[in-house]
Each structure stands twice: as structure tokens, then as C-alpha cells.
Amino acid sequence: MHPYRINVFRSIYRYKHAYLFLLPLLVLLGIFSYYPIVMALKMSFYQWKGGNEAIFIGLDNFVALFKDKTFYASLKNASWFILFDCTVGVLMPLFIAELLFHLKSARAQYVFRTLFVATITVPTVIVILVWVFLYNPVVGGMNSLVSLFGISPQLWLGGTNTALFSIIFSGFPFINPIYLLIVFAALQAIPKSLIEASVMEGCGTWRRIRSIDIPMIAGQLKLIFILGILHGMQSFYKQLIMTNGGPGEETLVPGLYMYQSGFTYNDFGYASTIGFVMLILMLALTFVSNKLIKSGNE
Amino acid sequence: MASRASKKVSYVLIGLLSLFVLFSFFPLLIMVLTSFKSKMDVSLGVFHLPNAIQWDNYSRAFETVVPFAWNSILIAVCAVAGVLVASSLAAYAFARYKFPGREILYYLVIALMMVPTVLVLIPMFKLVAALGMLNSYAVVILPQIAGGCIIAVFLLRSFFAGLPEDLFESFRIDGAKELRILRSLVLPLSKPILGTIAVLNFHSSWNDYIWPLVTINDKALKPIVTGIMSFSNDYATDYGPMMAAYVLASVPLILVISFAMKYFVDGLTSGAVKA
Amino acid sequence: MKASAKSILAPLVILGLTTSLMSGCGGNGNGSSSASPSNGSGTNGEPQVSFKIASWAGPGKKEGLDLAIAEYRKIKPNVTIAFEEVAQSNADFDVWMAAQLAGNQEPEVVMDFSYDNPYLKYNDKGYKVLEMDPYLDKISPYTNQKWGDSFRDVDLNLMRSTQNGKLNNIATSMITLKIAYNKDIYDQLGLQVPKTFSEMIANFDKIREAKIGTEPFSGFLKVTSAWDWFARFAAQQTQEQYVPLIDTLFKNNKYQQNEYVRAVDQGIIDLSKPEVRGVYELFKQFTSYWAPGAISMTMTEARDMWLQGKAVHTFTINNDAKPFASDMKPSFNWDTFEFPVITKDIAPTSNEDPAEFGDLADAFVVMPSAIKKNIQDEVMDFIMFYTSPDIAKQLAELNWITPTITGVEMNANLERYQAKYRPQNQIDLNSQAILGSNARQYVLQQIQRYVLNDIDTDQLIDLLSKNMKEEAQKAMKEKGWTKDNDYGNK
Structure with missing residues (x-):
């Protein structure tokens, strides 16, 4: 394996505490903040009236x-x-x-x-x-x-x-x-x-x-x-x-x-x-x- | 001579500050005044003194507010606890470790502050409906924690980053685990900030109106704001009992603030929260 | 508390979250909003049916529906109906409903506004509402006649959507609008009840000149209602000749959205024509006598101002009858008069034959997507029951409303709100309500500026004409209407 990649893995392992600490926050934010926001922003490329139909219109809204x-x-x-x-x-x-x-x-x-x-x-x-x-x-x-x-x-x-x-x-x-x-x-x-x-x-x-x-x-x-x-x-x-x-x-x-x-x-x-x-x-x-x-x- | 001059300065300061406190509390005073008025008195104007004190307003408010009080308290306590736990863990990680992806993740979290909440109402509802979480406490608590963590992480990270390195050295030498350091050293020092965050989140959880409105239909689970709003509708608003309900609903909030204020009095060591 | 606080917190959070999740799971099952009818059979062998009606809070709404539901249970014990006031205001209700629909949690029935509202709020978003036209021909078991015969044709026509001509809702009560006036001040100043618009303006002038510290009229212009009422009322007198000019595709003595769009596209509707322009000018004249600050006032604030004696006149609807007789009783003598006739000398095209100044309310809208099993007939049966003369009479007495059902005696307490003119129609070339909420709101915004003298009549006509044409083009583009396909009629 490439030595740089080994270093990256090593540092991730070294900082496993950090990632563990971040986990609750990221999970919560991922589900309740990021997912809805990405969905909402995605809708700016659609003609969407709030219902089940959404027509893709690209940049027309913009x-x-x-x-x-x-x-x-x-x-x-x-x-x-x-x-x-x-x-x-x-x-x-x-x-x-x-x-x-x-x-x-x-x-x-x-x-x-x-x-x-x-x-x-x-x-x-x-x-x-x-x-x-x-x-x-x-x-x-x-x-x-x-x-x-x-x-x-x-x-x-x-x-x-x-x-x-x-x-x-x-x-x-x-x-x-x-x-x-x-x-x-x-x-x-x-x-x-x-x-x-x-x-x-x-x-x-x-x-x-x-x-x-x-x-x-x-x-x-x-x-x-x-x-x-x-x-x-x-x-x-x-x-x-x-x-x-x-x-x-x-x-x-x-x-x-x-x-x-x-x-x-x-x-x-x-x-x-x-x-x-x-x-x-x-x-x-x-x-x-x-x-x-x-x-x-x- | 110097002390008399400084005494005069003190009086001026206190006078000025009292004036500003009065201005800030002015709507609250009106709220309390209105809570004692009858419908007739209310229509005569905001500053009009009531002809007779309507204690009845309070009994009506009591009936509509108290059944929901427990819900709001439970939700708010869980939300505050959740925010404190998740954000202190995350802020500690951001502040003390230089792990790969640190800056990117941090700015991704902070950027969430700039998202208007109204935008995400519908997609978030679709999500929780699909997850089957409707009509539960969790559907209100979890998004509140997510929302509250954003600014909490922001405040806590700069605070943690400002703590001097030598404090940690002594602990590290003892070979203490990171969690222990966080618990026994950092958090006690951060009481003022934690107190601020607790107050902020309790307050926003307490006043959360639209999200519980759309996600909770079960009367047994509705928060206290519902009881307050029950005095108003499209046709007319019964201000007397509604203000009484607001007064009653403020009581837990005031209790929380006085409790949290004790944490502030214990003094600040570095107390630096920077941008 | 310091170090131990943290150790308490973690388990507390976990405890809190798990209990809330569990109680959530428990509460979610049967308490969820879209109740599907259970399969068990009732004691008499008939299948159990249940559905939910949702609406926003209003005076007497819950009492009325609870009464009807209780009476219905007596004759149909296998049907369980739940009525919930899910929000306090209609604005909050709209947000609630939008969310429920997006998440497939909508209730089976809602009680909403009538006219175009079901179409704009539901159909336009791609959700279906039940079209009740087939049910009009069914025999109602409660009247032994066709259900449609319980209503006046003119009201049914108004309930139909102007977008697709279908009966998307059934309104159960009528709102009559009058102008309430302070009788004491009339006596004091020696004023007579006005019959014509000019007489009313003259009264306003006398009130101003008398300088008794009250405004002639307290109006509201934060929302479109007062302006809509005025526009419709004036148009029924000055613009009725336009109906056959617009009603070119269906020829049913009223017009739909595509007919209107056609008329705009072909230049038949021209806002600079005196009969159309005149309505804006009359409104400006009217509002010049309104209490200042009307732009940011709601109907409630306007009404309160009148109740406090700070204005001599205000708009009043029959919903006011009960409060004005009990806990919101005016401290002065009062009465009402109809919106006055617009005479030929101020509007040459006026037919001087005013129609009722009114509105429809408390309409049932049925969401077929929420009806899991085919209980559509059962739901409509309840609605037929609700609109039967017996129940309608009970509700009228309970809430002092005027039902849309024919043959029900008017509640004696509503004498001041009795409709005295011919039934209304929907002609209205000024508010652009038929082109959708965008157009309607734009008109309101420009009217606000016009009333405040920020723009004059010519500028107003310019702006509104431009917007009207844009909105018509938008509708044509969106719905694929062209001149060749007869604006969607082919």
C-alpha cells in the first residue's frame, strides 16, 4: 500500500477518540439537518408545489x-x-x-x-x-x-x-x-x-x-x-x-x-x-x- | 473625595441600568397587567388599568396550561441534556484533536446556522413520517437537539480551544483517558458556557410552536404552547386568560434561569468565547 | 454536582430518549392521524367505519360538529367520527395540512374555505379531492330527495372551482356581510341610513366635519378580504354586462379560469375601461374615509376599533351576531345596513341592482387518498346528514349561522344580517382572484400603495394590467392552453 494512505489510516486510528466523540452529533445532524436540507435545496431545481409531483426544470427557478x-x-x-x-x-x-x-x-x-x-x-x-x-x-x-x-x-x-x-x-x-x-x-x-x-x-x-x-x-x-x-x-x-x-x-x-x-x-x-x-x-x-x-x- | 465621586458614578450607572431593565421588561409588565383584565377592560386599551382583578383568568389558564406542562418540561429537559452531551463531546473533539477532515467537518456543521428553518419543514416532516416517529416525544426532541447543537458546538469549541495547554499536561501525565479529562477537568471549567447553552436551548424548546403543531396530534403529548394558543383563533383572541397562560408558562423558564445563573456566579477563569 | 452531573446526564438522556421513543411507538399506532377503518364488525353485524375530520378553531365550530356527530352516532352506531381542531388559525392549519399531505398523513375530511380554496390548496399541488357532483343526484336518505335539491343552484355554482368547474367542496354555512353603524352617533348627528353610495359618502363627510373624535369607518387592508368583498359587490352592478363576453366556451352564465384567461388574452378584459377603472377609484374614495393605519390592520382590529366607539361604521359578518349580543356587546345602540347601491351618476354602467354581499364558509372537503377502504359513501352519508334540514336547523340555533340548506328558517337573532338583495354571482374583473394567489396578492399590494397615494390611478392600472397579462400567460403556459385548443376546452 502507498505509504501516504497508511499514514492516513494510522492517523484516523490515532484519532479514533475524536471520531467517536463526534459520532452522536454527526448522526443527529445527518438525519435531522443534512438530509432535509439537501432534499429542500434539491427542490430548487424542480417545479414543486408541495405535492407529490415534481418536474425537473433545471435552473429555471434561478x-x-x-x-x-x-x-x-x-x-x-x-x-x-x-x-x-x-x-x-x-x-x-x-x-x-x-x-x-x-x-x-x-x-x-x-x-x-x-x-x-x-x-x-x-x-x-x-x-x-x-x-x-x-x-x-x-x-x-x-x-x-x-x-x-x-x-x-x-x-x-x-x-x-x-x-x-x-x-x-x-x-x-x-x-x-x-x-x-x-x-x-x-x-x-x-x-x-x-x-x-x-x-x-x-x-x-x-x-x-x-x-x-x-x-x-x-x-x-x-x-x-x-x-x-x-x-x-x-x-x-x-x-x-x-x-x-x-x-x-x-x-x-x-x-x-x-x-x-x-x-x-x-x-x-x-x-x-x-x-x-x-x-x-x-x-x-x-x-x-x-x-x-x-x-x-x- | 474620590469615593464620593465614584459613589455618584455608581448611582448614575445603577439608574441608567435600571432604566434599560425597565425598557426590556416593559412588554412583560404589560403581559402581567393584561392577565388580570376582563374582556371589557382589554378592549379599552393596553395601558388601561383593570376595573377589577379577574382571578378567573388564572384559573382558566391553569386548566389549559397545566396538563401540557409536563410534556414541555420533559421535552425541554431531554433536549437540553441531549444538546449538552452531544455538543460538548463534539466541541472537545474539534478543539483538542487535529484529526483529518477537522476543518471541513467543522465548517459543515457551522454552515447549518445559515439555513432558514422554514425551508426544511416539509422535507423534515416527510422524513419523520416515513420513519414512523409521529406523535411521540422523540419527533420533537431529536430535531431540537440537532438544531441546538449547531450554535452550542460553535460556542463550546472556541471556549475549549482557549483553555491553556498546561492544564491538560498534568492530567495527561497521569494517563487519564480522554473522557475522564473532559468530564473532570474541562466541563467544570465550562460551567458558564454550559449554563448559557442550557438556558438558550430550554428557552427555544419551550417556545417551539410550529414543529410540534404539525407532528403531534395526540392531545396527551402536546407541549405547553398549545394550551396558550387555545385562547386565540381567527375570529378573536381572549387576551386576559392568554396572558395569564403566558405568565404561568414563564414560571418554569424563570426557575431554569435562576438555577443556571448560579453556575455563572462561580466565576470565570478564562471565559473567552471568540469567533 | 460538578463531575457527578455529567455521569447523571448520560444515563438520563438515554433513559429519556428510550422512554420517549417507546411512548412514541405506543402512541403512534392507533393515535396516528389517518385512521384506517378497522375490520371488526359492530354489534349489529355492520362493519365498523371510522374517519377523522380536521379543521381550525372557530367560535362554535367544535360544538356544532360534536352535536352533529353525536346525533349521527344515534342512527349509525357503527360509524366512529373524530373531529379535531388541529390548529387555532387558518394560516397554521394550512401549514399543518401541507405537512400532512406531504407525509401521507392527511385526514379523510377537512372543513375548509369554499370557492377556489380546495383547488388552490390541494388540486394545484397534485393532490386529489373528492368531486361531489355525482352525489348531487343521489337521493339523500334524510330528505328523500336529490341531495343537490337541498341547495340553491346559485350557491352550488359559487362553490364550484373556477379552475375545473367541479364541486370540490360543499359549504354548509353562509356569511352575510353588512355595514354596522353606531346608532347613537347617527342620532346625535342627525344622519339617515344611506341607500346609495353617494349618500354613504355624504354621511362620512358629515362625521368628519363634526370632529367628534371618531373616524367614519374602520376598515382593514392587511389581507384581501375587505377589498375582495368591495370588488365583487361593485362589479355585480357595474360589470355584469361582461359575463356573456367572457362566458364564451361553456355558456353557463358564469365563467371559469380558462374563459377568463381567454378574455385577457384577447383583450376583452381591459382594466382601463371606465367600468373597471371606476371600481378602483370608488374603492379609493371609500378608503379615504377609513381610520388611518388600515393597511396593517386585520378584521379583528377594525372590529375592536368600532366596538370601542372609535369609528362609526365597520364591516360586520353574521359571525358577529352572537358575540355582539353577549360578551362583546357594544356599549352603544347599533344596527346594520346593506352595502349601498352604486348609482348611475357615479358609475354610468351600473345596473343599480345589487346582489347579496356574502361569502360561503365551513365547507367539507374530502380527501380520497386518505380513505383506505372504500368508505367514500359512508363519509358522504355523514355529510348528507350534516346538511339535512333537521341538523342544519339545530346548528343554526346553536351557533346563530345561516345554513346553505334551503328551507331552514332564519334564526331570529340574525335579523340584522338578513340578506335583502338578489343572490350574488361571481363577476369580478378587479381583484384577479381567479388567476391565482400570486395575482391576487399582487393586486392587494398595489391597492395598498394606491390607497396610500404612492401611485395614482393611471400607474395602478398600468401595473395591474401588466401583471394580469403575465399571470394569464403563465397559466396558459402551465396548463397548455392556446388559442388553437380553445384554451383547454378541446
Whole structure:
């Protein structure tokens, strides 16, 4: 046998522990993730209405998607959500984490940290219900609130120019508890010596944050940045419930378009195509962000 | 002098943080407020205070939610346990061994994060129907474990990779088997991350709605979300009891979080989870 | 807890998984959704038959079906029927049903929407639904007449699919639509109940001028319903002359999808013609009096706004009768009026002869693929029982519904919802519903922009014409219709 092949076999045997450890995960993922996904993606090459008949049409779906103005509109809308999730969605947890970090009392830290984690118990449905009510131009509180700032009554979810940002704003105060935990844990991991050194040198707080904190936790920030991209691209539940993509196509996002193509328009093949393209886009965005943002290791 | 200034800073910090906590919990407060309202009160507006406290809402919610609570608890516990076991084993393998195919397999696993779930609903249903798994706990638990493992492996691997090598040296010298190292050394250090993962997965399992809806028809096996949604239909939604049901359903979730938070308090040694 | 936790976890997981798998296996056998009739015979020697009916939750739905099932069991004890509300909303039901069909787990019968819905949801995907036309001629054992005679022809026509002309479902209740109004405010402002569209608009104007803090109308435009109703209602007055122009292939005084596509292809349907364009303009005028934010409101929200006294008028359907008399009672005096007549001065082609403003609901759809043994007749027998005058009357009293069965007295509580015009037909050149959900949704989206003044009437007509022609071409391509084969008729 070729010596290289013997080496490969030997190393596989040497690492048999690794493969054994991986087995449960791979079996589970293979059955419940990969198989359905491959089946679903395969369907993007078919005209499939969700039933038992599927006609192979090659790249027709992709060509149609390429020409589809609605899809481009949905991508444009998604880019707003992604932009917001990646900027405010990263800055707010950072801001709160820094505030927590600067608390002198460990007990206060514990209390507030627990409280922020507990915000995960707020069901999304409730958030949507409350905001839909607030945004109602007649009975909701939003118009009364903004009139205090001299802004005239708006249509919010029902208005062309306001619908998208109304949905984005319903995430107020934009503090994702898990992101917060990750960033806060990272801040706590910064060696105390570095911080003490900066205080000795008379560094102001703002300067310290910029030159020490952020570079040290850049890895975590990159992580939640990428998670923000994925979330912004995929999520559509709020858009589905609050406006169903309307008015017109103002709040249509690719995830919602995919859902509608499948379950409203009976075109599951096309829905798979949209999913396929979304997947490619997310891979590309993740890859690019990974390369562009320098990790703290360097 | 310095301490008085820092005391003022502390108050400002606490004030600011309290404000943000309030904003974050605001919908929850509305939820609790609404759970005490009658139908008439609900129609008068979200901020309107109830004329009389409707305890009846809670008894109605109790009847519809409690029968399903056990199902949800069982499902969530099994899902969390499954995720913790499978993902810590796999993440350890990814982090500590340079085996052939490591990078490819890892990125294949991570890439699953980018697949929209709605896409796979129908093919996955076809699969489980063909496997004869419908109307069981397994049909809900196993996909939840599969889904939860993806980000768990991601978080755990970077954590494990960040653990200093010398910690392992002492154990290795003793000739300890790998599983033992994982169990006695690595996992205790990873409690905070494991706690986070447990909370995340318990939460997502608890709120899983569509998948149990299509796969479980047997009333005895349905999860708690079903009981909550029973107060709403196309025509109208009975918000009072529904909010009460949400409050009741939040209780186990809050218990799990407080339990998991203890794991965080034990401190972090390296606590580095990077991308 | 630390090291030992791990040792507990592993066996716990294994235990949990095995018990769940076992309980799953146990529960799977007989509890699975597609119940096949067992072979044992009943006490009277007749074979046991069982089937399942699935639907989504609605007020009174479960009570009604449980009543009918219990009564049926008395006369046919060998038939076991299970009714399950598998989802709370029709959207969730659609997802559930799509999954069940894909996995061959569908129930034998569903209670779904009528009209084109069974075709779009099932036939279009390649699944078969039972065509009930042959059963119309069978003698129903519960009326001793032909089953088809229990229904009005005009309703049966509406239940038929416009895609293939077959009776894919049988609707069991009728929904009448009215406009509810706040009588107290009418008295306060001295308004009269309007008979014509112009009078109604004049009332709206007076309400606006009075500035009493209420909107004239609370409407909803997040889904197509309100727009569909308006389009159909207006078209019955202003576009009826088109029916013979479109009904060229079957000549049965109504038209099907291929006839419509032919009319589009040949340019007979032209959205810029005043009688078609006029409907869009009238709708715009109507919606200009709606409470702001209607684009993102559902019917429930619109109704709640009216109940709170924030709007003077709203759409109401007979499903509202019971709630409005009990736990959702308006705090003011109220009544209803029919959608007003569109007079010639605002629409020159109007025949000023409005038809009923209505809808069909609670339709049985039978899935033959789920019926393992040939119990089709038994299933239809239950449906015939359900639609017999006796049961229909009981259901009408229980749920305050209007059955589609003729000869059943109207429930006294539904006086405000009594149909006062001639039976409706389906003429509608504006919503493009007949071309499928894609076309229909597109129209809704453009109407939303039109109502918000993002586009004007000319732009709207442009966009909709283009889309209508595209969708017609798509249908022709998909179904192989050409001019030569008479659009599928040869």
C-alpha cells in the first residue's frame, strides 16, 4: 500500500477518540439537518408545489429569481434589518456590558446581570402585540408620544415610509441577553493588570475602552456581529405578523418571501431557490466579515 | 473625595441600568397587567388599568396550561441534556484533536446556522413520517437537539480551544483517558458556557410552536404552547386568560434561569468565547 | 454536582430518549392521524367505519360538529367520527395540512374555505379531492330527495372551482356581510341610513366635519378580504354586462379560469375601461374615509376599533351576531345596513341592482387518498346528514349561522344580517382572484400603495394590467392552453 494512505489510516486510528466523540452529533445532524436540507435545496431545481409531483426544470427557478424585482426589493429591506442588527445590535450589548463592568458592587452586577438574562423570558409574541397596539394611529400611544417632540401623527406600520423602521424600532432597547452575556464575560476576562496599568497611567475611561477593551474583546464582538447578520437575514416572524410584507413590498424580507412562496403561492420549488440563494449570501457575508474584522488573537 | 465621586458614578450607572431593565421588561409588565383584565377592560386599551382583578383568568389558564406542562418540561429537559452531551463531546473533539477532515467537518456543521428553518419543514416532516416517529416525544426532541447543537458546538469549541495547554499536561501525565479529562477537568471549567447553552436551548424548546403543531396530534403529548394558543383563533383572541397562560408558562423558564445563573456566579477563569 | 452531573446526564438522556421513543411507538399506532377503518364488525353485524375530520378553531365550530356527530352516532352506531381542531388559525392549519399531505398523513375530511380554496390548496399541488357532483343526484336518505335539491343552484355554482368547474367542496354555512353603524352617533348627528353610495359618502363627510373624535369607518387592508368583498359587490352592478363576453366556451352564465384567461388574452378584459377603472377609484374614495393605519390592520382590529366607539361604521359578518349580543356587546345602540347601491351618476354602467354581499364558509372537503377502504359513501352519508334540514336547523340555533340548506328558517337573532338583495354571482374583473394567489396578492399590494397615494390611478392600472397579462400567460403556459385548443376546452 502507498505509504501516504497508511499514514492516513494510522492517523484516523490515532484519532479514533475524536471520531467517536463526534459520532452522536454527526448522526443527529445527518438525519435531522443534512438530509432535509439537501432534499429542500434539491427542490430548487424542480417545479414543486408541495405535492407529490415534481418536474425537473433545471435552473429555471434561478433564472426567474434573478429577474425577480420583488426579490431585490426584499434584499434591500433585509439589508436595513441586517445593518441595524450589526450596528445597534452590537453596540447596545457592548454599552450595557461596559456599564455593568464599571459597577463597583459585585452584588449589583449579579442582580442586573440576572435581570438582563431574564429578559429572555419575554415572548416575542407579546412584544409584537404590545407594539402593534402602540403603533395604531388611532388608539395607540405612539402618536401621542411623538407629538411631544413636535412630530405629526404617522401611520407607522400602515405607512409606506414608516413601516420598515417601525418594525426595526419594535426591538427597543435592542439588548439581546445572550449577546450581552458573551460580551460581558469577555470583558471580565481582560487581565486586571492591563486595566490597572491604564489607570496608573492616567488613561481616561473612554480612551481605555477604545484602546484596551475593544481590541481585547474583538473576537466576541465579531461573533455577535456575524450572528447579527444571520439573524437579520433570516428572521421574518415580526414582518409576517405585523405587516405581512406590506404596505406594498415595503417590509418584505427574503425569509418572508420564501414563506409566502411556499405556503401562500404554492411554489415550494421557488421557495427552495430563495432559500438556496439566502444561504449563499449568508455564507458570503460571514466569510467577508470574518476576513475583514481582525480578531483579538492578532 | 474620590469615593464620593465614584459613589455618584455608581448611582448614575445603577439608574441608567435600571432604566434599560425597565425598557426590556416593559412588554412583560404589560403581559402581567393584561392577565388580570376582563374582556371589557382589554378592549379599552393596553395601558388601561383593570376595573377589577379577574382571578378567573388564572384559573382558566391553569386548566389549559397545566396538563401540557409536563410534556414541555420533559421535552425541554431531554433536549437540553441531549444538546449538552452531544455538543460538548463534539466541541472537545474539534478543539483538542487535529484529526483529518477537522476543518471541513467543522465548517459543515457551522454552515447549518445559515439555513432558514422554514425551508426544511416539509422535507423534515416527510422524513419523520416515513420513519414512523409521529406523535411521540422523540419527533420533537431529536430535531431540537440537532438544531441546538449547531450554535452550542460553535460556542463550546472556541471556549475549549482557549483553555491553556498546561492544564491538560498534568492530567495527561497521569494517563487519564480522554473522557475522564473532559468530564473532570474541562466541563467544570465550562460551567458558564454550559449554563448559557442550557438556558438558550430550554428557552427555544419551550417556545417551539410550529414543529410540534404539525407532528403531534395526540392531545396527551402536546407541549405547553398549545394550551396558550387555545385562547386565540381567527375570529378573536381572549387576551386576559392568554396572558395569564403566558405568565404561568414563564414560571418554569424563570426557575431554569435562576438555577443556571448560579453556575455563572462561580466565576470565570478564562471565559473567552471568540469567533 | 460538578463531575457527578455529567455521569447523571448520560444515563438520563438515554433513559429519556428510550422512554420517549417507546411512548412514541405506543402512541403512534392507533393515535396516528389517518385512521384506517378497522375490520371488526359492530354489534349489529355492520362493519365498523371510522374517519377523522380536521379543521381550525372557530367560535362554535367544535360544538356544532360534536352535536352533529353525536346525533349521527344515534342512527349509525357503527360509524366512529373524530373531529379535531388541529390548529387555532387558518394560516397554521394550512401549514399543518401541507405537512400532512406531504407525509401521507392527511385526514379523510377537512372543513375548509369554499370557492377556489380546495383547488388552490390541494388540486394545484397534485393532490386529489373528492368531486361531489355525482352525489348531487343521489337521493339523500334524510330528505328523500336529490341531495343537490337541498341547495340553491346559485350557491352550488359559487362553490364550484373556477379552475375545473367541479364541486370540490360543499359549504354548509353562509356569511352575510353588512355595514354596522353606531346608532347613537347617527342620532346625535342627525344622519339617515344611506341607500346609495353617494349618500354613504355624504354621511362620512358629515362625521368628519363634526370632529367628534371618531373616524367614519374602520376598515382593514392587511389581507384581501375587505377589498375582495368591495370588488365583487361593485362589479355585480357595474360589470355584469361582461359575463356573456367572457362566458364564451361553456355558456353557463358564469365563467371559469380558462374563459377568463381567454378574455385577457384577447383583450376583452381591459382594466382601463371606465367600468373597471371606476371600481378602483370608488374603492379609493371609500378608503379615504377609513381610520388611518388600515393597511396593517386585520378584521379583528377594525372590529375592536368600532366596538370601542372609535369609528362609526365597520364591516360586520353574521359571525358577529352572537358575540355582539353577549360578551362583546357594544356599549352603544347599533344596527346594520346593506352595502349601498352604486348609482348611475357615479358609475354610468351600473345596473343599480345589487346582489347579496356574502361569502360561503365551513365547507367539507374530502380527501380520497386518505380513505383506505372504500368508505367514500359512508363519509358522504355523514355529510348528507350534516346538511339535512333537521341538523342544519339545530346548528343554526346553536351557533346563530345561516345554513346553505334551503328551507331552514332564519334564526331570529340574525335579523340584522338578513340578506335583502338578489343572490350574488361571481363577476369580478378587479381583484384577479381567479388567476391565482400570486395575482391576487399582487393586486392587494398595489391597492395598498394606491390607497396610500404612492401611485395614482393611471400607474395602478398600468401595473395591474401588466401583471394580469403575465399571470394569464403563465397559466396558459402551465396548463397548455392556446388559442388553437380553445384554451383547454378541446
